[in-house]
Amino acid sequence: MSQVHLRASLALIGDDLRAVRDVCVTVDDDGVVESVEGWGSCPWDSAGGTWAALLPQPANAHVHSADGRFPEFGVDLGLHELVAPPDGLKYRLLSTLSPTETALDIWRTYRAAYELGVGLLVDFREGGGLGCLAAQRARSMVPDMDVLVLGTPGPSFPGWCQGLGLSSPLDYSEGVLRALTSQLRPSFTHVAEDPENRREGDLEVALRAGFTAIVHGTHLSRDDLQAIAERGVALVMCPRSNMWHGLRPPPVADAISLGVTLGLGSDNAAWNLPDPWGEAEEAMLIARSQGLRGAPAAVLEALMVGGYRAAGLEPRTVEEGRKLHAVLVDAYSTGILSAADTASAIIRRARAGLALRADGSRLAYLSKAGIY
Structure with missing residues (x-):
């Protein structure tokens, strides 16, 4: 050579x-x-x-990979009908797949990310350790792209998982959460994706439990974002997913102005290609609409640096x-x-x-x- x-x-x-x-x-x-x-x-x-x-190579810091088997399913349904565990449409569809089918569908998402130039993909895997195993099988077929497989409690957990990825910190007691986040690093969880979870205090629970990064943050206030910045917790925004599911745009401008470490993710592969470039463009447009004109440099940093740092990796x-x-x-x-x-x-x-x-x-x- x-x-x-x-x-x-x-x-x-x-x-x-x-x-x-x-x-x-x-x-x-x-x-x-x-x-x-x-x-x-x-x-x-x-x-x-x-x-x-x-x-x-940019980072895609939040993906649900196996959903890609079912592109554009449930286009007339809302967020909870589509993705809320355990009975949301995606969970019912995923339960119909064999382990081999699951691994192949995950590989298809990974391959799409590879072709889009992605250097890191952070994958939230459903199904416990066995769900992580399917992702590890798919990962072996894209050796030049880093894949960080985050798992959720379930069969054989935490085997084959490289960290923790939870749907909501409200699904577990705080004692269980602290045990999980101390054992599994990095640790990510969805927070403030909708107003109901925010009203129930999901951010406060996540911060007390010691998560290293939170995902979405759609309904976070400036005070919330300040608290995140002070604790060094990263925020991964998924603006195309938020808009598709009928939620409001995430607070991109406030997060940038307050110095929050930002990453970008494409979320469910059923409704978004694993394309962080598209997330960056959407985030920049949202920041402009929120009154921040100096957003491009910060959004570019989120795309190419912040997502890696959210995962605890070198860019x-x-x-x-x-x-x-x-x-x-x-x-x-x-x-x-x-x-x-x-x-x-x-x-x-x-x-x-x-x-x-x-x-x-x-x-x-x-x-x-x-x-x-």
């Missing part, structure tokens, strides 16, 4: 995602970034070119000395190279130009044809 060189007119470098023009990234035999230099150092047969932007950012995990995007045709605001352009346009992903020295051309 020999060195790999990638040439791009634009690259986002480091955890601060600083935009650098005209770069040549050299990757050594171990897949580690050896240098980031001017593109004059690139040989003629480098991957990429003047058309390209080199971007970190897959491009930097010398780190293994390369990146995507090459056609930034010429999509207008990114000539855009007045680079962060906004990447959020809104990169998905349409996804061309190549690089994982170490392995290069894979991306084709969204055939996804789902």
Whole structure:
């Protein structure tokens, strides 16, 4: 195996995602970034070119993967009818699948995420340890994408689970919750997705129990968000899911202005492709509608850095000395190279130009044809 060189007119470098023009990234035999230099150092047969932007692989920090077996089911139903355990439509549908079918359907979601350039997918798995086992079987077929499998109490739990993912902290006593969160890290739970759960104090229970991250937060106030920020608890927002289920938009602007660590997730694969780019665009539009004009840079950070940090992992950012995990995007045709605001352009346009992903020295051309 020999060195790999990638040439791009634009690259986002480091955890601060600083935009650098005209770069040549050299990757050594171990897949580690050896240098980031001017593109004059690139040989003629480098991957990429003047058309390209080199971007970190984004994180999708909240997915329910097996739902993808049932796309667009129950479009006339509300949130609780669709997903409330144990009798929501999705649970009844999932119960009809064999373990092999479940693993294959999870793999289909993972493959779709891989083709969208995703570097990390945080999967909430139903069905206890056996549900996590199905995800681990699927995960083995996408080795270049990190998958964090979070489980919920059930058969063989916590076997094969890499952390905790609960539908609601209100489903358990606080003693049980504290035992679970002390044993399983990271620990995520849905919080304040609807007004009923918020009125019952789900955030306070989650904070007392020591969860490392909460998901949705649709009905959190500024005071709630301040409390989250002060405790260092991450918030994963799923704006497309919230809108689809008839909920109000999440408080993106307040969360950004208060310095909350933000990630983005696509939620149920039945109703959303596992596409964090779409979540980022929706979050940016919501922030603008909520009066925050400086949102693009913060939303880009949530997409490419915050989701990893919510999961307790190092971001897959491009930097010398780190293994390369990146995507090459056609930034010429999509207008990114000539855009007045680079962060906004990447959020809104990169998905349409996804061309190549690089994982170490392995290069894979991306084709969204055939996804789902």
